[in-house]
Amino acid sequence: MQMQNQVNTLEKLEQYISVTPEEREAIQSTKTKWGTTPYFASLMDYNDPNCPIRKQVIPSKLEEQNEFGLENYLVYKENRDTKEDRPDTIARQYHNRIAFTVLKTCANYCRHCFRKELVVDKSLELDFNINEGLEWIKEHKEIRDVLITGGDPLLLSDDKLEYLIRSIRDIEHVEMIRIGSRLPIVLPHRITDDLLKVLGGFYKIPIWLNTQCNHPREITEKTAEAVFKLMSAGINVGNQAVLLKGINDDAKSFKELHEKLLTIRVRPYYVFYTEPAPGIDHFRTHIERGAELIRNTLRGHTTGLAQPMYVVATNIGKIPLMPDYYIKHKSEKEYVLQNHRGQTTTLPNIPE
Numbered sequence: 001m002q003m004q005n006q007v008n009t010l011e012k013l014e015q016y017i018s019v020t021p022e023e024r025e026a027i028q029s030t031k032t033k034w035g036t037t038p039y040f041a042s043l044m045d046y047n048d049p050n051c052p053i054r055k056q057v058i059p060s061k062l063e064e065q066n067e068f069g070l071e072n073y074l075v076y077k078e079n080r081d082t083k084e085d086r087p088d089t090i091a092r093q094y095h096n097r098i099a100f101t102v103l104k105t106c107a108n109y110c111r112h113c114f115r116k117e118l119v120v121d122k123s124l125e126l127d128f129n130i131n132e133g134l135e136w137i138k139e140h141k142e143i144r145d146v147l148i149t150g151g152d153p154l155l156l157s158d159d160k161l162e163y164l165i166r167s168i169r170d171i172e173h174v175e176m177i178r179i180g181s182r183l184p185i186v187l188p189h190r191i192t193d194d195l196l197k198v199l200g201g202f203y204k205i206p207i208w209l210n211t212q213c214n215h216p217r218e219i220t221e222k223t224a225e226a227v228f229k230l231m232s233a234g235i236n237v238g239n240q241a242v243l244l245k246g247i248n249d250d251a252k253s254f255k256e257l258h259e260k261l262l263t264i265r266v267r268p269y270y271v272f273y274t275e276p277a278p279g280i281d282h283f284r285t286h287i288e289r290g291a292e293l294i295r296n297t298l299r300g301h302t303t304g305l306a307q308p309m310y311v312v313a314t315n316i317g318k319i320p321l322m323p324d325y326y327i328k329h330k331s332e333k334e335y336v337l338q339n340h341r342g343q344t345t346t347l348p349n350i351p352e
Ligand code: SF4
Pocket: 105, 106, 107, 108, 109, 110, 112, 113, 114, 115, 116, 119, 120, 150, 151, 152, 182
């Protein structure tokens, strides 16, 4: 029902918020796919156009500007323009793990999506033949880790997911499956008992589900319940936030997000710097902002479990963006280390 009633017209959106003239104009002129679930729309602030959920969902005229984004970004980023013969479903940046793209629809069309050429703008056409992808994985014995992605893979029917997951688990050299899905956040109703049977089914070949929660306002009782059910079925749940200007790049939202994730058992895994996808310049922060936020609000300021890794995903893989602020000085004799309060201590420098 939530998907059938997707909030993707002005009239439907007006049931949830007081639409501003700017939002109205952007919606009327956008050529891209937009929309969200009634549930996620219900979390929007009725009056505040700066609401972090509104900004992730409602198109903006700023998407027409593009100074830092690269055209054909996804082809470049996913190394699709190489000599290696791979089906469209398979994106590869590493020797032993791949991203297996299985569909291009989402429950929420995030305005900051780095896959927007495929998912939101629809300018990139790919053929997602699942069997072809499965065959490719079978033939490549070096692949030990398969990330199922999209779009949002949990939008597949239970039957299709069952086939997909059982087929991957049957491949002898695959040791783990990861799923990237925003549904625990934007459509927690999808975490049904039937889905849990599909995902949980087998104690070997674990599933790690990474979701995307960018602001504490996105975390509700429903999210907590969905995560608890997933974990009860043996699915590990982590979060991959995206650092977004005006949404979570302030100290309060950033800290609260990471502390609140732990209260619903979600382990903060990554904070991503915005990738150079086109039309998302208005979400970009300074590149060092994420490291500053982690240093100033999380490291030493809250539990060590709430410490994501700040990275940027590139065409050559993920690159950490965490400078080492903690080693202040080193000599042949010792290291001088600094904590979050600026206090220093020393450790002897042990020769190799
Ligand atoms: S859910 Fe993921 S793939 Fe879909 S629009 Fe959002 S960021 Fe993009």
